[in-house]
Structures are given as structure tokens and as C-alpha cells.
Amino acid sequence: MPSAVSHQGAATDSQQLGSWVPAMASADADLLPELGMLTARSRDLVRNNGVASSGIQTMVDNVVGVGLRLSSKPDWRALGRTAEWGEEWQRNVERLWKEFANGTDCDVARELNFAGLTELMFRNMLMDGDAISLPLWKRRPGARFATCLQVVESDRLSNPDGRMDDANLRGGIEYSGDGEPLFYNIRKTHPGDYMLGVASLAGVWERIPARTAWGRKRVIHLHEKERTGQSRGKPLFAAVISQFKMLDKYAGAELDAAVINAMMAAFIETEMGGAELMELFGGSEGVNKEVSRRNKGRPKLKSGSIVPLYPGEKVSPFMPARPAAQFEAFVVAVLRQIAAALGLPYELLLKDFSRTTYSSARAALLEAWRMFRSKREKLATYWAQPVFELWLEEAINIGLIEAPGFYENRAAYCCARWIGPGRGWVDPVKEAQAAQIRMEIGVSTLEAECSEQGLDWEEVLEQRAREQKRIQELGLTPASAASISVLAATQQKEEEAANDGQGTSRAA
Structure with a gap:
């Protein structure tokens, strides 16, 4: 009897879907209990799987490349100024920004410039789902600006003392009743850091406000939201982790079979016991005098050797059905599914255009370019632009840039475009x-x-x-x-x- 439901996809009495009854939970209830395992497995894939590592690197190269370049676009009309003033103001701002962004003083550790920090933030977001940076204010010798950034591992953002998530505390973030992040609870060190003298701080959290009393950002939390009420992001590979792992095992088994095929060509069926076979394969002699005498004239098994057979012995050819004839086709089919889930064309994920025409290559690259542009716009909006506004506020306050009424016209002064790596031809x-x-x-x-x-x-x-x-x-x-x-x-x-x-x- 046909199901009475209006939508076949909701049928619970069908043979195909009857056992498929997923739970209906909130975004955080679905993600937060499993986020740690998803992140750990995602990192392991990137470390040990060549295709996963290639996917991450392709994303980084095309979205960030050598960094995002600032193109300041002050709204001179809203500010009551002229176009000539806007051009002169733009040149001055971009010149000072280059001084800040090209040096390593923008990094609290003084190791990376702004392009390096941008790449690190984007890579963290892809692998972990979250990328966190703390804007700090430090006056240091030799540094013209006090604004600097500290990138924090997302694992350090967690509930203090292992508290359970509740209505106002989720994934280490404290929310207001309206859902606005108010505080971020960040461990002093990584929970998995067991180095001497550091592990003692793993159980200490710092409660950092999202903004200062006058509205300056204290935390930049970069992640992609897929559902309303989602507090944390999930790794890029979350949907295809199982396919990656199973494909790894399958490819490893086929590789083992290929190695065995190269080492073994045939079997010898014989009535010899274990001791005789041990001696034939080069083991210890003298186990049995009669066996030793019998095997004395027979050469030991090695590459290219011909072994004479005694009565009752015969050779059976070793003809395994591995590696499978359809191995490549199957692997390609799985990788195409993985590429689709990542939003990448198969050719770009594998860096293989050997079977691609000009038209199909261009169509694939155009499709990829839409995805790259989308991710770049989000990276610019939620990372580069906030950092630029923090820096611009300082540059104006110390008198390097003229901006009357900055706080009343912040949006007009902070208008900017961010130029990423070229699309290529x-x-x-x-x-x-x-x-x-x-x-x-x-x-x-x-x-x-x-x-x-x-x-x-x-x-x-x-x-x-x-x-x-x-x-x-x-x-x-x-x-x-x-x-x-x-x-x-x-x-x-x-x-x-x-x-x-x-x-x-x-x-x-």
C-alpha cells in the first residue's frame, strides 16, 4: 500500500527510507558535540592525504595568493569633499597601510606580515572551521603603530572548566539574550600542549570581551555560518571525511597488491614440511640431514632463479585479480564527488588537465572562480576590513591621517576594496x-x-x-x-x- 505522506522523502514505512530517521536538532546541538573529532580528523587528512592537502593549497592560492591588496575608496560625496581630495586621501592611506601590512610588526610575534596572517587565518578556517585573532595594542620599540594581531588556535576557544553548553554559553562564546557575542573564553595555552612548563596553564581561561566600551573589536572570529544560531564553523572536509578515509584504505590495499604481484610470480606445491621450506628459502641448515642433503643441490630462492622440481612437486602460477581493472575509474568517480562537495572542479583538485579541452577547462575555471570570489569577499569583509578599520582608527588618532568627524562618519572613511590574486588566462x-x-x-x-x-x-x-x-x-x-x-x-x-x-x- 503506498505511503500516505505527501512527500515521499518523509515516508517512514518505505523499504528504502524506513530506517533513516535523523534527529532534528539546533545548529549547535548538531555541531558542537562532534566539532572536536571533525577538526582532528580534518587536520589528519591534510597532513597525510595528498589530495586533501592539494585541495587546501588550491583554495589558499586562489583566494589569498600573495595577500589581499587595499584599494581605499573613501565616500567623498558623503563627506562633502571633492574627488581630488578623495584621490589624495586614498594615496596617503594606502601608502601608510603598506608600511603597516608589509612589515612584521602587525604580528604580535613579529613573524608574519599581514599577507602571512591572512593566509594563516584562511587556512585555519578551512581546516578547523574557525579562525580566531585577537587585536592587541602594544607599544614596542621600532614599531610605528601599536595595533597588532595574535592568531589563536580555535581549540583554545572553549567553555571554562569543561562546563556544559547552555542558552548563553556555547562553544566558549557567551551570548546576550539577542544572540550577540559578548565574551570569548580562551585558554592560556592549547589543551594538547604538554611541553614542560606550559601544561600547567592549559586549565586557565581568559574571558575576553567582544568589544571595548567604545566599540573597538577585541576578537575577530572568522567562520562560515550554514544555519541560524550556529556558534562555531565546521571544517571544509566535514561532509567528505569518510569518503577520503575509505579511498585511502582502498588505494593502500591496491598498492599492497601491486607490490605483492611484483615480488611473487608462482607457487611451488610440495610435500616438504616447514623445516625443509625454511632451508629452501635461505634459513638455517642442519635441521634434518636428509633434507639438507636433498636441498644441497637446489639453488636458494631469489630474484630470477630457476628451481628444479622433484617428483610430486608442481608449479602453480600466481595470477591475482588485483589491482582491479576498474581501479582508476572508481577512484576518479569518488574524487569527482569529493571535488563537488568542496566546490572545486575535479581537474583543479587533481591538477590534471590532460583530458580537458579549452572549452571545458575554461568552464571549469570560471565555475571555480565564482567560488573563489565568494570566499575572498567573505575573507575581506570579516577579516581584512575589520583589521583595516582598527589600524585606520589608530593612524587617525596619532595624527598621520586627516579625518575630521571620523567616528560620526566611520563608514564613509573606511570604504575600501580588496584585490586578491589574478584569475589567470x-x-x-x-x-x-x-x-x-x-x-x-x-x-x-x-x-x-x-x-x-x-x-x-x-x-x-x-x-x-x-x-x-x-x-x-x-x-x-x-x-x-x-x-x-x-x-x-x-x-x-x-x-x-x-x-x-x-x-x-x-x-x-
Whole structure:
């Protein structure tokens, strides 16, 4: 009798779905009790699985690259200023920001610059689900700015003394009745740090307010929310941890089978006992005089040896069915599922474009680029922008930047864009021509096109002006648009000729 439910997916009396009755819990109830194990397994995968490590590195390279570059965009209209003032203010801010971001004084440990901190935060978010940084204020010799950042391992964010989660304390974060984070409870050291003199601090927590009394951030907590009320993030690999582990075991078993195949070619069926076989394989002699005499003329088993057989013995060929003929196809199918769960094209996850055409490669990279841009915007919004605002507040307060009414017009002064690594080109000539056409018909700008390649349009124009001036000084002739067009046409003809040749050979 058919189920009476309106949605077949909710049927509880069907043979396929009857035993599938998952619990319906809140976001934190689903995640927090299992977050520790998910994080530990995710880190283990990244350490020991080449594909998982490649996935993380691909994300980092394309979202962060060599760092996020600031392009300050003050809203001069809202501030009642002119465009010329905005450009001059922008140049001054970007110059001072470079001084702060390119040095290591922005790191409380003075080990990483801002690009290094950005990469570390993003990598932590992918592997652990959370990335935490504490903005600090430290006056130090040789440092122009007191603002600096301390990246904290997410494991240190936890409930004090192992308290159970409740309505206001979840995953180490204390909330107001409206769901606003008020305090973060962070251990003095990592709970798994057993080094001498450090373990004693593992049971000490510091209760850090989310903001100061005047609104300055004290904690930057970077994580992706999937559900309302979710306090902590989950690792990128959470949905595919089991597939990764099972694939590891399967690949290991196939590798063992391949090694055994290379070492063993046949079996010898014989009536000899254990002692005789031990001596035949090079074991101790003299176990049995008769056996020793019998085996004396027979060569010991080794690579390439021919062993004579006695009456009653026969050779049985060793012909295992491993590695399986469908091993590669099965592995590729599983990896495609993993790639889909990570939001990466299979070719990009495996770094394998050997079976990809230009069209499919471009489609795959465009799909990946949408995901990279989305993650970069979130990284810029919830990490780079807050750090920039903290630094800008200090720079204004110490008189390096003029910003009257900053606290009343903070949003107007802090407007900015963040430029990440370039998208790259599959076919540079075709895509450069496409960029030129977009600008000529008015659907794009030089700023947008340069941003797509990780460049600042003003720096590009200034550099071009310097180069053209130097070319004129030396009496050289710059490459003209006509010569570039001839070059592009020549390349197109060569490609068409090559394609025609391939078509002829296929037809033959």
C-alpha cells in the first residue's frame, strides 16, 4: 500500500527510507558535540592525504595568493569633499597601510606580515572551521603603530572548566539574550600542549570581551555560518571525511597488491614440511640431514632463479585479480564527488588537465572562480576590513591621517576594496582581446579588468607612463596595436591549421 505522506522523502514505512530517521536538532546541538573529532580528523587528512592537502593549497592560492591588496575608496560625496581630495586621501592611506601590512610588526610575534596572517587565518578556517585573532595594542620599540594581531588556535576557544553548553554559553562564546557575542573564553595555552612548563596553564581561561566600551573589536572570529544560531564553523572536509578515509584504505590495499604481484610470480606445491621450506628459502641448515642433503643441490630462492622440481612437486602460477581493472575509474568517480562537495572542479583538485579541452577547462575555471570570489569577499569583509578599520582608527588618532568627524562618519572613511590574486588566462590572446572589447563597448573598465588580474589600475597606468617616457628618451619604437593584431591573427591561423590537421588525421 503506498505511503500516505505527501512527500515521499518523509515516508517512514518505505523499504528504502524506513530506517533513516535523523534527529532534528539546533545548529549547535548538531555541531558542537562532534566539532572536536571533525577538526582532528580534518587536520589528519591534510597532513597525510595528498589530495586533501592539494585541495587546501588550491583554495589558499586562489583566494589569498600573495595577500589581499587595499584599494581605499573613501565616500567623498558623503563627506562633502571633492574627488581630488578623495584621490589624495586614498594615496596617503594606502601608502601608510603598506608600511603597516608589509612589515612584521602587525604580528604580535613579529613573524608574519599581514599577507602571512591572512593566509594563516584562511587556512585555519578551512581546516578547523574557525579562525580566531585577537587585536592587541602594544607599544614596542621600532614599531610605528601599536595595533597588532595574535592568531589563536580555535581549540583554545572553549567553555571554562569543561562546563556544559547552555542558552548563553556555547562553544566558549557567551551570548546576550539577542544572540550577540559578548565574551570569548580562551585558554592560556592549547589543551594538547604538554611541553614542560606550559601544561600547567592549559586549565586557565581568559574571558575576553567582544568589544571595548567604545566599540573597538577585541576578537575577530572568522567562520562560515550554514544555519541560524550556529556558534562555531565546521571544517571544509566535514561532509567528505569518510569518503577520503575509505579511498585511502582502498588505494593502500591496491598498492599492497601491486607490490605483492611484483615480488611473487608462482607457487611451488610440495610435500616438504616447514623445516625443509625454511632451508629452501635461505634459513638455517642442519635441521634434518636428509633434507639438507636433498636441498644441497637446489639453488636458494631469489630474484630470477630457476628451481628444479622433484617428483610430486608442481608449479602453480600466481595470477591475482588485483589491482582491479576498474581501479582508476572508481577512484576518479569518488574524487569527482569529493571535488563537488568542496566546490572545486575535479581537474583543479587533481591538477590534471590532460583530458580537458579549452572549452571545458575554461568552464571549469570560471565555475571555480565564482567560488573563489565568494570566499575572498567573505575573507575581506570579516577579516581584512575589520583589521583595516582598527589600524585606520589608530593612524587617525596619532595624527598621520586627516579625518575630521571620523567616528560620526566611520563608514564613509573606511570604504575600501580588496584585490586578491589574478584569475589567470587559459588563452592570453583571446582573453586579452575580450577584455579590450568589453572596455570599448562600455560594459567594463580598466579598474575592473586590472582587478580581475590582481592589479591596481592606477599603478598600471603610472608604470606605463614611466615606460613610455623612457622609451622616448632612448629613441625606441613601442609595440603598436597593429603589430599586436598581426601577432594575434598569425596565432589564430596557426591554431586553425593545427585543428584542420587533427581533423584530417582523425578522419584518416
